[in-house]
Amino acid sequence: MLATPAPLRHALAICKNILFLVVISAVFLASGLEAQTLPTFSKAFLPDTIGPGSVSTLRFEIVNGGGAGVRNLAFTDTLPAGMTVASPANASAGCTGSLSAANGAGSISFSGGTLPAGSTCVITVDVTAAAAGTYMNVSGDLTSDAGNSGNAVADLTVATDRPGFSKAFAPSSVFFGDRSTLTFTIDNTANAQQAVQLRFTDNLPAGMVIASPSNASTTCGGGTLSAPAGGTTVSYAPLGGIDATVAAGTACTVTVDVLGNAVGSLGNTTGELTSLAPPIFTQLSSGKASAVLDVAVEELSLTKSF
Known part of the structure; x- marks a missing residue:
């Protein structure tokens, strides 16, 4: 049997290593791609326009559209000046985690949240504002073991065209x-x-x-x-x-x-x-x-x- 020339052996070994790395990378990406899907984060005021001193419900929505569960969900929302958590706050979360929203407080926080694959978590807190105007509310970023999902933004208008x-x-x-x-x-x-x-x-x-x-x-x-x-x-x-x-x-x-x-x-x-x-x-x-x-x-x- 003829011996394989040394240069060819080296080339075959390199190709074998490259093929191995390609296969391993493909398997890794296939198994981890969905796990890295970031949950989406949004918010809204219901209703988005109220009379002076009335109460609106602030609704946060976290959607995990990936194929794997997400853990360690957390965010903080510092309310704009003139807006506070209502009394009672009526705070509730549709997923596991710790929600903090004290009556009369100026901020809302959620931490330690978990959300199964393909599911949605709704968090609600009642808020109030007395002075007329539009209150832009920009939350802090939603973070989790999947990464940073960014912030959520919504406006509440206090109008004098209604009581x-x-x-x-x-x-x-x-x-x-x-x-x-x-x-x-x-x-x-x-x-x-x-x-x-x-x-x-x-x-x-x-x-x-x-x-x-x-x-x-x-x-x-x-x-x-x-x-x-x-x-x-x-x-x-x-x-x-x-x-x-x-x-x-x-x-x-x-x-x-x-x-x-x-x-x-x-x-x-x-x-x-x-x-x-x-x-x-x-x-x-x-x-x-x-x-x-x-x-x-x-x-x-x-x-x-x-």
């Missing part, structure tokens, strides 16, 4: 079973037009019921107020036509007494307040209203005598 919507408990702290007056304020003082066909519904949280008597009343123009004693829903709506109104440059209120029948901080957030804006009667959303009633156990005192 602001807020609520408060008085007193804001009661003992178990005691009564507090819940006041909804529809504030149209910054609006040069009246708002008509005001409408909202408030489903009370677990542990809170409408008192008997409810002492339900309103200073708004017309409309129908429903707050049955012992119930858990307060609603205000027009009867029809130009009804359930608040005049330009003024505010009106809806009040109802409630009972705190569970110990703890009872966070209460309404549905959106909607209205029609003359002269073309476009329907507008003012956003939501929120407040917290703290309910404590009254301490018992024990005395004895002989």
